[in-house]
Amino acid sequence: MKDLTAGPIAKNILQMAVPIAAGMIFQTLYILIDLYFVAGLGGAAIAGVGAAANFMFLVFALTQVLGVGTVALISQAVGRKDQANATLIFNQSLVLSATWAAITLVCGYAVGASYMQALGADVATALAGTRYLYWFLPSLGLQFALVVMSSALRGTGIVQPAMIVQVLTVILNAVLAPVLIAGWGTGHPMGVAGAGLASSLAVAVGVVLMAMYFHRLEKYVAFDVGAWRPQLAIWSRLLRIGLPAGGEFALMFMYLVVIYGRIRPFGPDAQAGFGIGQRLMQSLFLPVMAVAFATAPIVGQNFAAGKFLRVRETFLRAILIGSCIMVAITIFCHSAGAWAVRAFTANPAVSSVGTQFLLVISWNFLATGIVFTCSAVFQGLGHTMPAVLSSASRLVSFVVPALWLASSPQFQLVQLWYVSVASVTLQALFSLWLVRREFRKRLPIVPPSAASPAASPPTASPPTASPPTASQ
16 A cells, blocks of 8 residues: 655656556557558458457446545555555455446347448448457456446555556467467467457456455455445445446447448448548547556545645646646647657558548647646546536537538538537546546645645545535
């Protein structure tokens, strides 16, 4: 366990963000490695894998529920120095993760084919996406356990073990991908199905490694079979905090479904170009997402310890660090975006769509970084409904204009990207206002001399971080 209520805040953020970023960068290589080898199978394969991979946003919405709830409650338990409660929350999160994993697998295999038929630009794209998704689903089910274990460690201020496991699993995926996709050494290429299987096998190994770490090395939170009996009161606390955060990813899934639906008439090459651009964008976002991931437990521990000035300072420092990163990424997209897209495809039509997407969409990167940081603050405070309101505002400001533009005979894809830039900018401004409102309600302004480590949160904002009542 690491005490995040003391020491320089910027140093705490960077010390946690660097290994988180390293792990996330290796984690996203799953997608890039698959994309690289799948690209050799043709445009339909790229488009199919890209559309199928969007299904993981729906699953990530569920894993986010558990991850955010676990980080918030465990970080606040650590801030209160309540180890027993932290361990209980961890074990209850594991039980809930196993239940949701089973439901995900059943539903995924039941609706996967219909989902791809609805989004695929043609029969070949839908078939490729379905084959990939069926082999990729086990990795999505296993993500629940992996996210809970990683989130529990992050809530205690420990991030290195999860990073190491992610690196090892990505290396395994890099080895398996060419063997299973292209048939290197076996002479039996599985195509897009091999891409999904490689990811599933690698994630399975990652879960085993994390379980071994908790069993042998972790001291603050640990497996406790006696704590596996479902406790609905704890599940309610986890869901009360996590469900709004999961709603953010669910809205992102809807956002991507709308985009793929509007792109569908332009054919598989357009869907493939967007898929490449979208994956590259997600990869470029990882450093600032790491800053946000580091911000949440720092806010949580300091909020529970009553150190409200440090909560405010954490937010400001994270905004500054994230903004610097996003400006650098924007410059990269304008100077080397075309080169990055061409690394994954030699098809001029696919490359054109992907490059244009990156060039335009990069103008919202700074605003996106602000949204990530605000969302992390809501998670640390244990009140994530404002983050859902923020995401919902984006969905409304994007979907309505997108549907209106798509109905025009002169509709072009670039118009979607400009609407997205405008909608994210509005979302960032709304998120900043929501953070300011939460700070006024939950963090009393006290002079530095009055702040002390022994200070306790006011009764209006209890350490359990339940949602505010009407009186608040």
